[in-house]
Structures are given as structure tokens and as C-alpha cells.
Amino acid sequence: MIAKPEWFEQRKYSGWGVTPRSWQGWAYTLAVLVLLVIFLSIPDLDSQVRTAGTVLWVAFVVLDILPVMVAAKKDEREYKNEAIAERNASWFMVMVLVIGILYELIISGLSHELSINWFMVLALFGGAIVKGVSNYRMDQKGC
């Protein structure tokens, strides 16, 4: 692992992920971008190699940053606030998914070709399962 947790802090106001908080974090972010740009700027690079290289680079960065996100230290107030913010975000996403699924059903039903976006259905039911399992585990722990 190259990225270190002390170089970054969790995003609070602009989506998910991390943002640099020390010069090392900024140097890491700059290095990631510059190396990608250099790679993509190589002349006469085969498009498949370009795509594969980009995907591998992004995968590497994601895998490097994930432990940083997991290791981010939070105290009880920050955990509580994060839980409330994530709950609010998930309610909004559930609302949009439900509206989206209903919209697709109605529109496809009107054209007599019923179709469902199974990814959206999976997201909704998958989320419900994750919520149920989380609550069950917390009840078991006595939280």
C-alpha cells in the first residue's frame, strides 16, 4: 500500500471517498493524475492497450485508497453524524430508484412491452438486505 491514512481525510461535503489533507496526499494525487496523463499521451498507443492500461491504473488506485478509507479514524460524534448523513443519502437514492423502476414499468407497460431494469431492482433489494443484516448484527451485539 502506498497511500497512507494520515495523508487523507474522508469527504464530508462533496460525495464519497477521500481528499488530501497533507502535502503527501496532494503529491500522491498529483502523481496518480500525471502518470495517467503521461501514459495516455504516448503516441501511437494501441487503443486496447490504452483502455486496459487505464482500467488497471484506476483499479490499482481504488485498491490502494480503499484501506485508507477503511482506516480513517472517526470519533463517536463523527460516526453518528456520518450515519445520519449516509441514512439521508440512502433514503434519497431509494426514492429515486423506486421512482425510476415505476417510471420504466409505466412507460414500458404503455407500449405493451413490459421491461424492468434489473440493476435498479437489485440495488433496491440488495440495499434492503444489507440494511436488514446490519440491524440484525447490531441487535445481536447489543448495540
Place this chain on the structure above:
Amino acid sequence: MKTRIKELRARYNLTQQDLADKVGVSRMTIVFLEKGTYNPSLKLACRTARALNTTIEDLFSCDEDDED
């Protein structure tokens, strides 16, 4: 909720960051504790009182009209 955190912190010449490091929380949590806008768990209240060499009862006092 009223607290004496700021008063006791000054007595021991501790900055908010010093106290935060002793208690194991972020500086912002100490800020909100001092303002009385954050209600700590019993565990955090204990750790804060211990860090300031006092008791929970001495450190925190509840207002009769405290609302959650």
C-alpha cells in the same frame, strides 16, 4: 447542557487539540462539547472527566429544559 471543560482546560493549560489527543477524539468534538451542543456518551464523558482530573458530575450539568 452546561460544561466546565473550557474552564478546566485553561486551568491545566491545555489547548483544545491537547485535550482532544488525551481523550482520543477530534478537536471539533471538543469544540462542540465546550459549547454544550454535543451530548457525549457516558464513555466519552468519563474519558473527558478523567483527562481533566475531575468527575462527570463536576464537568457536566444538565439544564432542566435540555431537549434532544
